[in-house]
Amino acid sequence: MKKIFALFFLFLAFSAAFCYFQAKNRINATSENDKIVLVEIPSGLPSSKLGSLLKEKGIWTDELAYKVWNKLKQPSIQKGWYEIPPHQTLDEIAAILGSGKTATRKVTIPEGRASWEMPAYLKKAFPNIDEKRWNDLVQDPKFARSLGVDANSLEGYLLPDTYPFAIDADEKAILRQMVEANLKLRDQLEADPRPSKWKTLGSWHKVLTLASVVEEETGIPEERPLIAGVFHNRLEIGMPLGADPTVRFIFKNLTGPIYKSQLNSNSPYNTRKFKGLMPGPISNPGRKAIEATLHPATTKALYFVAKDDGSMTHFFSNTLADHNKYKDVAAKNRGE
Template structure:
């Protein structure tokens, strides 16, 4: 969790002055951080959605996932969940509805909400900023070929977790976010993407890749060849198993 920016009052106690929303946070993480920074009971911010009129696209159906823009938000005087959520959505709209994003989405036969959804997957899947445009290309290539996206990040979103280990059982869950079984994009974004992920979503790198796996930090391998991808996944699994054994031995 990112730590809110603090200032010290006259009595020497630290009081938060701003809330930092990192790129890739899910709405649930944002709600929890707002509750914490405003010292409110858990669940208060989520409940406040019912009484705040956020300017979301019709496709969102009132769900702000993807539109709680990552940035630093000053708390100001008398901060409320409603004020903070409104500021986040207003900032997202300024970023997403401008000419560059709108034109980029149209260029790729998408509406803006679909582009935000792709950006959210890119944000969750790409190991580095340099990989983002390649991950976006994999998504487009799979969509164009009528292949399921098969993105572990959508499974993690459905299960409310973050992990590198997706089991065969996980890929069979009954959820609209199960991109192993459901075709096309998930029904909503799966996180709140930043500018870099959004840029990648509307400017995917040229390439024929259909598969990728981050074998180890700094080593993400993209390929159009399934057999090569299987070898890469096998290497990833070996490295994970080796790391797990070392961790057990060190206990």
């Protein structure tokens, strides 16, 4: 009898050990998804319900293993969108879902784009972006002030960059993130101990306003300080900036000819007609254009004209007579 009991207990011990190792192996298995799966964790979801969500997404279908693991670990998960890579253990999945690092989509906004051009870039990652809602928010003074912008529009305050936007971001969230980046740059540049044109211009709004023209006038980084120097010289002597991009902004005429009727516009943005700065930026300048505006090249030049020789660079001159000569050279370069 003792021998039978001993064998029985040995069998139980063996069975328990077998079950333990089986359960351990099942718990330590990896997920069944062979590519990244996007999962939304709703607010207040208990970990006991997570197993059903993982099964629904085809990530983890072994319900028993999940229940055992959940009782042992009692994981903490957070609301948000998460990307689950292939072949993850339950511990690794829990670490992702408890990190609070919401899944993102990267979008690059090039330098010098006007606000109304940006939805075209955003729609590649966020197809539900509403252009009208976007434009309405950009032009909403109340919304601008809620973001810390002392202006009637967000034009100029949407810093170009490559952004990791939250996957569920809407128009407001995206605008908020871009404005925050702009104002962070403002604080960094304001703390720069080097002498700058900040006091001359008087405000961050005016810095962005002039920088937006500098941005539009040249795509050559090395020329930006020179372009900025010319504009600062013109402002100092009361000479109109004379920048065609400001006229293009009025009519949203980004390419093609500028007509005489447009040059005669009475819009305060028409720097071909009126002296001083426009009421606000005509596009969203990048960091390099802003830095060039604050730290322009020292130059006596008052004029510049595109060489039109394929170099994308400009002739700079101190006098109108030299400027006219360079205009003739540019015309010859165009074959006129």
